[in-house]
Amino acid sequence: MWQKLYTWLDERLGLGDMYANLLDRPEPKGNWWNTLGSASLFLFILQGATGIFLTVYYTPSPDHAYDSITYIMNDVAFGWLIRGIHHWGASLMVLVVFIHMVRVFVTASYKYPRELTWLIGVGLLLLTLGMGFTGYLLPWHQMAYWATTVGTQIAGSVPFLGEFILKALRGGPDLSALTLQRFFSAHIWMLPALLAGLIGVHLYLIIRHGESHFPDEED
Amino acid sequence: MNEETKKTISEKYERELQKGERFWPDSIFKDVVVSLGLFVLLLLLATFVGVHTPPKADPSDTSYIPRPEWYFLFLFKFLALYGQIPVLGKIEFIATVIIPGAAILVLTLLPFIEKSPYRHYGKRVLPISVMALFIVSMVTLTMIADIPTTSGTDGVYVAGIAQTIGGLVVPGLAFLGLFIMAFTLKQKAKKGMIWTTVIASVLMVVFTGLTLVYAPTVEAEAAEVPVTLPDQITAGQDLYSVHCVECHGDDGSVSVIEGVEGLEGEELTPINSRDVLYTITDSAMQEVIAYGRPTAGMNPFGKAYGGELTRSEIDYIVTFMRYAWDDRFEMPPVKPLYPALAEGEVPSYDVHIAPIVKRYCISCHRAGKENNNYLMGTYDEILHSGDNGPNVAAGDPESILLLTIQGTPILDDNGDELIGTMPPNKQLKADIIDVFLRWVMAGMPQTAEEAAALSTAPLPTPTP
Ligand code: HEM
Numbered sequence: 001m002w003q004k005l006y007t008w009l010d011e012r013l014g015l016g017d018m019y020a021n022l023l024d025r026p027e028p029k030g031n032w033w034n035t036l037g038s039a040s041l042f043l044f045i046l047q048g049a050t051g052i053f054l055t056v057y058y059t060p061s062p063d064h065a066y067d068s069i070t071y072i073m074n075d076v077a078f079g080w081l082i083r084g085i086h087h088w089g090a091s092l093m094v095l096v097v098f099i100h101m102v103r104v105f106v107t108a109s110y111k112y113p114r115e116l117t118w119l120i121g122v123g124l125l126l127l128t129l130g131m132g133f134t135g136y137l138l139p140w141h142q143m144a145y146w147a148t149t150v151g152t153q154i155a156g157s158v159p160f161l162g163e164f165i166l167k168a169l170r171g172g173p174d175l176s177a178l179t180l181q182r183f184f185s186a187h188i189w190m191l192p193a194l195l196a197g198l199i200g201v202h203l204y205l206i207i208r209h210g211e212s213h214f215p216d217e218e219d
Numbered sequence: 220m221n222e223e224t225k226k227t228i229s230e231k232y233e234r235e236l237q238k239g240e241r242f243w244p245d246s247i248f249k250d251v252v253v254s255l256g257l258f259v260l261l262l263l264l265a266t267f268v269g270v271h272t273p274p275k276a277d278p279s280d281t282s283y284i285p286r287p288e289w290y291f292l293f294l295f296k297f298l299a300l301y302g303q304i305p306v307l308g309k310i311e312f313i314a315t316v317i318i319p320g321a322a323i324l325v326l327t328l329l330p331f332i333e334k335s336p337y338r339h340y341g342k343r344v345l346p347i348s349v350m351a352l353f354i355v356s357m358v359t360l361t362m363i364a365d366i367p368t369t370s371g372t373d374g375v376y377v378a379g380i381a382q383t384i385g386g387l388v389v390p391g392l393a394f395l396g397l398f399i400m401a402f403t404l405k406q407k408a409k410k411g412m413i414w415t416t417v418i419a420s421v422l423m424v425v426f427t428g429l430t431l432v433y434a435p436t437v438e439a440e441a442a443e444v445p446v447t448l449p450d451q452i453t454a455g456q457d458l459y460s461v462h463c464v465e466c467h468g469d470d471g472s473v474s475v476i477e478g479v480e481g482l483e484g485e486e487l488t489p490i491n492s493r494d495v496l497y498t499i500t501d502s503a504m505q506e507v508i509a510y511g512r513p514t515a516g517m518n519p520f521g522k523a524y525g526g527e528l529t530r531s532e533i534d535y536i537v538t539f540m541r542y543a544w545d546d547r548f549e550m551p552p553v554k555p556l557y558p559a560l561a562e563g564e565v566p567s568y569d570v571h572i573a574p575i576v577k578r579y580c581i582s583c584h585r586a587g588k589e590n591n592n593y594l595m596g597t598y599d600e601i602l603h604s605g606d607n608g609p610n611v612a613a614g615d616p617e618s619i620l621l622l623t624i625q626g627t628p629i630l631d632d633n634g635d636e637l638i639g640t641m642p643p644n645k646q647l648k649a650d651i652i653d654v655f656l657r658w659v660m661a662g663m664p665q666t667a668e669e670a671a672a673l674s675t676a677p678l679p680t681p682t683p
Contacts, residue, residue, distance in 0.1 A: 023243035028235040030246050035253040042254035046261075063502065066275040073270070074447055084265025092257060094290045105329075105350055108338035112220055112228060115330035122327045129290070136288050145276035146285035154298070157315045175278070211246075213235035215338035 021207075028213030033107075036100035037206070040124075041199065043093040047131075048192065050086040058138070060184035062177050065140035090132055097128050108219075109212040117205040120198050127195045134187040140180060148183075149175055224336050274444050274531040279523035292364035293357045294319065299368040300360075300387045322353075344409050345401045348416040349394070355420045356390045359427040366434040377433040385426025393419035445535065448542075449553045455539025457574075458532055461582045462520060469645075471544055478644060482516045491544040504537045505530075557654065565661040566654050567670035568598050575651055576601070579642055591638065598665050607638065613662040621659055624652055 010016050057076055059068040072079035101121060104110055110118035137148045152175070156166030171178030240246065277283075287295060301314040325332065333346055340347055363382050370376035396415045400408040445454040460469065466482065467473050471491030476482045488494055499507065508528070509521025520526035521533060528536075542548045556578060557571040566572065576584075576595050584595035593605035603609055607629070610619040619629055623641040631637040640646075664670040 019243075023247075025242040026236040026239055027242045027246050028232075028239040030240055030249060032249060032253070034246070035250045038250035039253050039257055042250075043257065046258070062276065070272075070446060073272070080269070081262075081265050084270055085261050087270045088261050088264040088268075091289065092261065096257070098290075102350070102354070106340065106347065108333075108340075108343060110330045111333075111336065111338060112225060112330075118330050119327060122323070126323070132288050132290065139272070140276045141273040142276055142280070142283050143273040143286050145278070146283045147287040150285045150295075151287060151291070154315045157312045159312050159316070162312075210232070210236070213232060213239070215340070217339055217341075218231065219338035 025207075025210070027211050030211075031214055033103045034211060036096055036103060040093065040097045040100055041203075043089055043096060044195065044199065047086060047089050047093060050082050050089065051188065051192075053082045054086060055188060060138065060180050062140055062180055065138060065180060069139045090135060094128055094132055097125055101125055107212065107215055113209050114205070114212060117202060117209070120202045120205070123198050124195065124202065127191055127198065131187060131191050131195070134183040134191065137180065137183045138187065145175060148179070152179075220334070220336060228336065272444055272446055274529060275534065277522065277530040279521065280529055289361065293360035296360040296364040296368075296386065300383060303368065303383060304387075344412050345397065348397055348412050351416050352390055352393055352397070352419060355423050356386070359423045360386050362427055363430045363434075366430055370435065378430045378435065381426045381429040381433060385423050385430060389419050389422045389426065444531070448538070449551050451535050452539050452542050452551070452553055454532075455535035455537070456543070457577050458528070458536050459539055460578045461585075462528070463536070464582050466517065471540065485516055487515070490540070493546075496540070496545045501537055501541070504540070505533050508533050508536060560654065560657065563675040564657075565664060565670045565673040566658045567667045568601075568658070568663070568665045570667050570670070571654050572601070572658055573598075575654060579647065579651070583642070602663065611659050611663060614660055616656075616660065618659055621656060624655060 006015070054072065057068055057072050057079070059065060069083070072083055074080075076082075104118065104121065110121075133148075133151065137144045152166055152169045155169060156162040158165055167173070169179070169182070170176070171182050286292075297318075298314050302308045302311075307313065329346075333343070335342070337343060363386065366378055366382065368382070369379055393415055397412055400411045400415070404411065445451045463471075465479055466476050466487075467490050472489045474487060474489050476485045476487065479485075490496075509519060509526070509530075510524055511517045511519035511526070513519065518526065520528045522529055542550050556574050557566070560566055560571075580595050582588075584590045584593055586594060591606040593608065593610060594600040602611060605619075607619060611621070612618050615621075619638065620641070622629060623638055624647055626640050626646060628636050628640055629638040658664075661670070661673045664673055
């Protein structure tokens, strides 16, 4: 019975090929530091899952954002857990992605033929930081409000373009409902879409070139 | 890179694969272990540490010190330190745009900048030294991020000097040294670069330590934000007692103001009535409190209009009014103002007197109000201040405070009233008077421990 089902699915999906091409690959001798990339991926997926749950109750308006978060924390069943994981997961993801980058740097895994993997990696690092920056404003509390005021101000200090960048980020001269709406949209649609796309390319490249081996005296 | 090298690299990789493992299950196993570990860590953090919630955003409260997420702190600190540099420090965009921009550019183009085919770290001393210095600076800057860059007073500010040296001068010089060595000494520079990195890192750590040791102790503002509904209602009631009671009465029922200078006899709609509660929405109510009713005599309370209350505080007052008076809302169980006293138990300032005073006395007994200079904000003030103070004397039932709250005015030599009964317009409930009595008679203990030591048997079971 199971055998039949598997054959049926294999014929249409090509499960056997997938196994041969994706999973049953040779790898250089592994190292625990090499788990950080997949840990980043895991955290990204976890953030996505918990984030989707949070949008069920979260309201991106200055009048309701704070209260909706309070509601999630106190009244929604397991809301505190979902928010807690998302909150700490964000910090952890930045940390893990950064250490992943440092390990790739130390083992010089960005060299031929993996230059593009690195290039895309830098994009991933910046996007992850962008997620942190936009997500921080969403609870609309004092700390976030003033940190974002200063943060956008810093972006506004770019010569010539500063004024434009500042207005584009804030949606006006000051932080307002428009800013919150913008950050929300960036945090749940634009940045994650970009991240997911780039992670896809990143992973394709890793499978294509294989994981690099740990360098020894010869390399 | 020529074809020859590429071939060598590919061949070496093939040989490594021969000696290697399978992606499934070997590598995947390790990946799963680490990811699961991180997940458990997150569960623990979410459960046992939780999420700290600062008060609601308040655009009018510009005194708030902005604090970004921790992973941006090092940039904030770098900006602050950079701003100290004479002349150059005034050109802000060098620190906000040029330097971070250059760092990101170098990071991005790294594979095209460091083109040598070598991967072993012994052959990559310069890149690894630069990265190590960078990471040490990031960590040390993050650690001193909360310490003020300048002291704002004259005199030597050791923590300021230490952080400038450790956060700016040492790493700056070390980076410079590394590059000079790399480009002048070429191959022979290895040892020099390693020593530069090690010494600079040690210095940075030492100066960070100095900064932390000599940092001025800032009083951590332990302002607890009420998060649960009952806590918010209590906070709202306390604020209401301080700011609103004199005109609206402690249950909001006042319809003719009495005893308020300039508003004597002013008529108002009782704010606990349906007329007010059913017709004014929450946000309109917040506006009324923030902006006041200046024409009718109620001054603005919102910080944005020159009052003392923040947005969150106004929110709590509205929450309190709704749950206490609006019959469409059901009051959740709220913690009593103070834990009930068992027989022989002595109340303490911290646990019993402070909340009572906050609710019933502070509205008049604070700076700027008429009260014979009797301020009741702290333990010491209650014991020592007041024109006729001290108003409490250990073990003395004739203490002024005890007499006035029991309805006995204090008369001067001519028999005129010197101090009226307290609080002036209404009598405290008997159990609250009893708390004051026990407290003064037992010698006015401040902390719960002191009070417990004074209690007589039967010892009370500790109330949480
Ligand atoms: C959302 C963030 C990221 C995800 C999900 C991710 C995912 C992964 C995964 C699963 C691997 C293979 C396993 C491993 O070597 O750890 C990997 C390898 C790699 N990553 Fe990332 N990564 C991220 C960010 C970065 C960043 C910030 C960089 C560098 C700037 C980077 C550069 C690389 C390179 C060069 C490799 C190949 C390493 C090798 O073959 O030894 N990645 N990444």
